[in-house]
Amino acid sequence: MRILGIESSCDETGVALYDTSRGLLAHRLHTQAQMHATYGGVVPELASRDHVRRLPALVREVMADGRMDWTELDVIAYTAGPGLAGALLVGASFAESLALALNKPTLPVHHLEGHLLSPLLTEPRPEFPFLALLVSGGHTQLMAVEAVGDYRLLGETIDDAAGEAFDKTAKLLGLGYPGGPALAALAERGDPTRFALPRPLLHAPTLDFSFSGLKTAVALKVGSPDxxxxYAADLAAAFQEAVVEVLVTKTVAAVRAAGLRRVVVAGGVGANRRLREMLAEAGAKQGFAVFYPDVALCTDNGAMIAFAAALRLEAGAEVKWDRRIEVRPRWALEGLRQG
Known part of the structure; x- marks a missing residue:
């Protein structure tokens, strides 16, 4: 089965072609980071307009890269949520219109399910069941994953996600947008012990996260007369260490609580080198294995959408022929069922 995947939930336009018998054939990604940097964050209207501009060319390029004729496509999959309403509508409208022109069915895909399943695109592939740590720009969640479509929420952030905290802290340090990778690079040169920062909810009895107070603590340091x-590199290192310690501690607790021995890390923050180091150390001590997607597939991308659609179809999901354009800017992953 040959699936064209389209991702447009926020500020990246991703398109990919996946064949269930041959694997990932082609994928292209355009990031809007430079455009939004002027404003210090994503401007939804600009994001939507850029998706409109980029999608047609990216789809043509992916079809050419994959050496596939339009008639050979079986399904067109697209991100239906969660995300920015306007951006989602662009991808959904394009996908449904293309499907109508080609007389092909569509399959709406949950954005976070794409992230969660993306490590299965990379060898070695984790087997079910596993614990998923989802750490993207807008989400920080711990999920027990029994199978495709069988997800149980164990903990999530009650305010800022880890990625949001990285970006906001980077802005406080004058690093611009997107700030997460820039802050991580700066932290490499810093001393994480110079500043004492809080570890919110580190010892709480729940598996929930909170990063808003940590960001406020950084703001107070930057705004002090001293x-x-x-000091920026040291504060960046201290901030990164605090976030990573919380993420790793909660992940270890979730592994114990769920009785699992495999951990999947997905989302943009999953590319963070320090997080990978500390999870590897924890896994070696606690006896669990850690799996990641390729670094190129950590951010939003079309490959994860096409692949998630393929796994959904293998699990019995029904394709869509009604051409209705529906998106869900808020859409809980827990409760999303197989088929």
């Missing part, structure tokens, strides 16, 4: 620009 602040010097040369």
């Amino acid at each position: 602040w010097r620009a040369e």
Whole structure:
């Protein structure tokens, strides 16, 4: 089965072609980071307009890269939520219109399910069941995953997601947008012990996260009379260490609570080197294996959408022929069922 996947939930336009017998054939990604940097964050209207501009060319390029004729497609999959309403509508409208022109069915896909299943695109592939740590720009969640479509929420952030906290802290340090990768790079040169920062909910009896207070603690340091620009690397390192310690501690607790021995990490923050180091150390001590997607597939991308659609179809999901354009900007992953 040959699936064209389209991702447009926020500020990346992703398109991919996946064949269930041959694997990932082609994928292209355009990021809007430079465009939004001027404003210090994503501007939804600009994001939607850029998806409109980029999608037709990216789809043509992916079909050419995959050496596939339009008639050979079986299904067109697209992100239906969660995400920015306007951005989602662009991808959904394009996908449904293309499907109508080609007389092909469609399959709406949950954005976070795409992230959650993306490590299965990379060898070695984790087997079910596993614990998923979803750490993207807008989400931080721990999920027990029994099978495709069988997800149980164990914990989530009650305010800022880890990725949001990285971006907001980077802005406080004058690093611009998107700030997560820039902050991580700066932290490499810093001393994480110079500043004492809180670890919110680290010892709480739940598996929930909170990063808003940590960001506020950074703001107070930067705004103090004693602040010097040369302290930025040390504060970045201290912030990163605090976030990673919380993520790893909660993940270890979730592994114990769920009785699992495999951990999947997905989402943009999953590319963070320090997080990978500390999870590897924890896994070696606690006896669990950790799996990641390729670094290129950590951010939003079309490959994860096409692949998630393939697994959904294998699990019995029904394709869509009614051409209705429906998106769900808010859509809980828990409760999403097989088929």
